[in-house]
Amino acid sequence: MTATRDIDALIELMAKLPGLGPRSARRAVLHLIRKRGLLMTPLADLMSEVAASARECLNCGNIGTTDICDICESEKRGNGMICVVEDVADLWAMERSGVFRGRYHVLGGTLSALDGVGPEDLSIPRLVDRISAESVTEVILALNATIDGQTTAHYIADQLEGRVTLTSLAQGVPIGGELDYLDDGTITAALNARKSL
Amino acid sequence: MTATRDIDALIELMAKLPGLGPRSARRAVLHLIRKRGLLMTPLADLMSEVAASARECLNCGNIGTTDICDICESEKRGNGMICVVEDVADLWAMERSGVFRGRYHVLGGTLSALDGVGPEDLSIPRLVDRISAESVTEVILALNATIDGQTTAHYIADQLEGRVTLTSLAQGVPIGGELDYLDDGTITAALNARKSL
Numbered sequence: 001m002t003a004t005r006d007i008d009a010l011i012e013l014m015a016k017l018p019g020l021g022p023r024s025a026r027r028a029v030l031h032l033i034r035k036r037g038l039l040m041t042p043l044a045d046l047m048s049e050v051a052a053s054a055r056e057c058l059n060c061g062n063i064g065t066t067d068i069c070d071i072c073e074s075e076k077r078g079n080g081m082i083c084v085v086e087d088v089a090d091l092w093a094m095e096r097s098g099v100f101r102g103r104y105h106v107l108g109g110t111l112s113a114l115d116g117v118g119p120e121d122l123s124i125p126r127l128v129d130r131i132s133a134e135s136v137t138e139v140i141l142a143l144n145a146t147i148d149g150q151t152t153a154h155y156i157a158d159q160l161e162g163r164v165t166l167t168s169l170a171q172g173v174p175i176g177g178e179l180d181y182l183d184d185g186t187i188t189a190a191l192n193a194r195k196s197l
Numbered sequence: 198m199t200a201t202r203d204i205d206a207l208i209e210l211m212a213k214l215p216g217l218g219p220r221s222a223r224r225a226v227l228h229l230i231r232k233r234g235l236l237m238t239p240l241a242d243l244m245s246e247v248a249a250s251a252r253e254c255l256n257c258g259n260i261g262t263t264d265i266c267d268i269c270e271s272e273k274r275g276n277g278m279i280c281v282v283e284d285v286a287d288l289w290a291m292e293r294s295g296v297f298r299g300r301y302h303v304l305g306g307t308l309s310a311l312d313g314v315g316p317e318d319l320s321i322p323r324l325v326d327r328i329s330a331e332s333v334t335e336v337i338l339a340l341n342a343t344i345d346g347q348t349t350a351h352y353i354a355d356q357l358e359g360r361v362t363l364t365s366l367a368q369g370v371p372i373g374g375e376l377d378y379l380d381d382g383t384i385t386a387a388l389n390a391r392k393s394l
Binding site: 004009017018019020024029030032037039042049051052070087088 | 204207214225237242244286
């Protein structure tokens with residue numbers, strides 16, 4: 001019990017957001033109440049609006065406000081390339097770089113025997129369907145460099161073998177990265193994939 | 198640019214909350230969109246409600262939904278003791294412990310020559326008025342153990358000298374605290390205030 005019932009309930013809901021715990025939720029709610037006109041009301045209104053309009057693209061799994069997202073809708077983005085990502089956050093990260101001009105396919109996770117996640121849970125069958133439906137020539141597997149991510153990449157590569165060109169993101173030293181701070185695996189990968197100058 | 202205009206705007210507003218940056222705001226918004234029925238809509242509704250109803254208590258500065266908060270309103274809490282805190286978060290922390298049964302006075306900050314915060318900015322005159330209006334006999338200065346907090350405590354003590362009993366929270370080793378992790382100042386304070394067993 002801290003303040004009134006509504007404020008307590010609001011703190012409890014805020015604490016369910018990733019990255020916020022009970023203490024930071026209290027700080028956030030106090031901040032919101034102090035700025036109720038400038039921040040809290042606009043935030044509440046926008047949140048209602050997005051809650052009502054947001055949906056997953058039926059084709060690629062991206063989040064937008066229409067049944068088919070802007071990227072899938074755009075003729076320009078239909079260049080025969082599909083970039084497969086685990087999560088919408090990864091799609092957003094790719095889009096921020098602005099360098100990829102094809103379409104995406106969001107798996108919604110990785111295969112995991114432990115958690116009982118199979119290919120049908122990850123929209124992999126839909127990806128296979130899209131290959132012919134959208135005349136795809138290259139599939140870029142942009143999965144995380146984790147064990148589950150790489151297992152999933154191998155599985156998808158097996159499924160699509162011979163039908164399209166399969167590529168994956170290069171592994172190596174990140175731009176601005178200092179060797180001293182890199183793990184052994186990254187250094188090994190960067191050394192193995194070394195390029196002649 | 199990540200998703201649609203509304204979602205981008207929502208991420209931007211969420212990133213203004215303390216404890217969230219652009220990256221964690223994106224994660225939070227994705228989480229909200231995934232749980233739009235169970236979490237996002239209730240959160241938006243509650244936030245609107247609190248934005249409309251929350252206000253500062255005209256007497257003590259606590260946050261509630263009435264002009265005079267429940268604590269100031271309660272006859273039982275009028276036991277002649279006022280606990281002075283910097284912030285509503287501190288008031289909530291005191292209330293969670295459940296041990297203090299008097300009333301509060303929220304300063305809304307600390308005196309600071311650097312930031313140009315003077316006594317009139319901190320509702321110190323109102324605190325002085327409350328002494329006689331509420332027949333206060335003891336004022337507990339529960340300010341943070343920072344330089345600004347202690348300066349403010351000294352200033353208030355000067356103002357109230359001779360009119361009420363002035364006390365402050367004890368300083369020492371926190372319950373469960375390990376000496377090895379404590380700073381020198383705390384150890385010095387705990388040693389100086391040592392008690393006979």
